[in-house]
Amino acid sequence: MSKITATVATPVQQDTFLHPWILASRPKTLPAAAAPVIVGSALALYDGKFALLPALAALAAGLLLQIGANLANDVFDFHKGADTAERMGPLRVTQAGLLTSGQVMIGMWVTFGLAALCGLYLAAVAGWVVLAIGISCILAALAYTGGPFPFGYYGLGDLAVFIFFGLVAVIGTYYVQARTVTFTVVWAAIPMGLLITAILVVNNLRDIHTDRAAGKKTLAVHLGEKGTQWEYTICLAGSYLVPVAMWLAGIAPVWVLLSWASIPLAVSLVRMIYTLQGRPLNQALAGTGRLALVYGCLFGLGFILSGIGF
Numbered sequence: 133m134s135k136i137t138a139t140v141a142t143p144v145q146q147d148t149f150l151h152p153w154i155l156a157s158r159p160k161t162l163p164a165a166a167a168p169v170i171v172g173s174a175l176a177l178y179d180g181k182f183a184l185l186p187a188l189a190a191l192a193a194g195l196l197l198q199i200g201a202n203l204a205n206d207v208f209d210f211h212k213g214a215d216t217a218e219r220m221g222p223l224r225v226t227q228a229g230l231l232t233s234g235q236v237m238i239g240m241w242v243t244f245g246l247a248a249l250c251g252l253y254l255a256a257v258a259g260w261v262v263l264a265i266g267i268s269c270i271l272a273a274l275a276y277t278g279g280p281f282p283f284g285y286y287g288l289g290d291l292a293v294f295i296f297f298g299l300v301a302v303i304g305t306y307y308v309q310a311r312t313v314t315f316t317v318v319w320a321a322i323p324m325g326l327l328i329t330a331i332l333v334v335n336n337l338r339d340i341h342t343d344r345a346a347g348k349k350t351l352a353v354h355l356g357e358k359g360t361q362w363e364y365t366i367c368l369a370g371s372y373l374v375p376v377a378m379w380l381a382g383i384a385p386v387w388v389l390l391s392w393a394s395i396p397l398a399v400s401l402v403r404m405i406y407t408l409q410g411r412p413l414n415q416a417l418a419g420t421g422r423l424a425l426v427y428g429c430l431f432g433l434g435f436i437l438s439g440i441g442f
Contacts, residue, residue, distance in 0.1 A: 183257075210227050258309075
């Protein structure tokens with residue numbers, strides 16, 4: 133009987149092992165991590181600088197950094213008491229007891245280690261400045277909710293996400309392929325930074341009350357519900373105004389206005405932000421991640437079409 137029991141239990145154990153890690157990685161956030169890399173690579177193709185292997189390595193590094201940041205937030209928020217039974221966001225595996233904090237810490241370091249390996253390859257391709265940037269990204273991911281001054285707890289998370297997961301991701305992806313940076317690339321990174329920041333904004337809007345009770349003073353806690361709704365609206369509006377400004381300034385082709393095809397999705401998300409509260413805002417959270425990916429693909433496609441002569 134014991135042999136039969138062991139044989140039947142094995143598949144369940146494997147599923148039990150994988151499932152919490154999938155939850156902890158928060159796969160719905162990963163399209164947003166890919167979007168800036170898509171835009172940076174499209175710009176490299178537009179300028180005739182595209183390099184497949186560095187582009188793939190940049191994509192892998194971006195995804196790993198996002199997963200590592202998710203794991204770090206999971207375990208550090210748990211230790212700081214920010215995750216409670218009243219949490220309205222996606223399940224946190226440490227708080228739920230699906231994984232121990234030690235397991236999540238190990239997973240976090242393994243993930244960041246793999247990201248560092250991608251960084252070493254990119255440094256060999258494009259210079260050691262890339263490694264310095266990668267280390268800065270890892271430190272920023274750790275410092276968001278960890279360390280002696282977790283800036284996510286002091287209203288600085290939005291700025292950090294805009295810089296590292298928006299600007300640095302786009303510019304860095306372009307740089308490892310072209311080994312230079314253009315004015316157009318810097319401008320193209322701005323709307324992606326705004327959209328990635330918008331994901332955090334809706335996350336913090338949903339958690340205003342629980343964050344305030346836990347002493348987590350996000351920018352949303354400082355701004356209040358109305359102010360945070362305005363911040364989200366400004367992030368999305370800005371992401372659509374930048375391509376127009378780039379085209380009018382002559383630093384981008386008219387095809388970048390393809391990004392405007394995603395406006396209906398953006399409008400529906402803004403409506404959610406102003407009408408939903410609490411747990412239902414998870415729909416807007418996932419939707420904003422999808423918007424970043426759709427927008428990034430359309431924005432990048434505009435540069436590609438122009439580059440091939442359309």
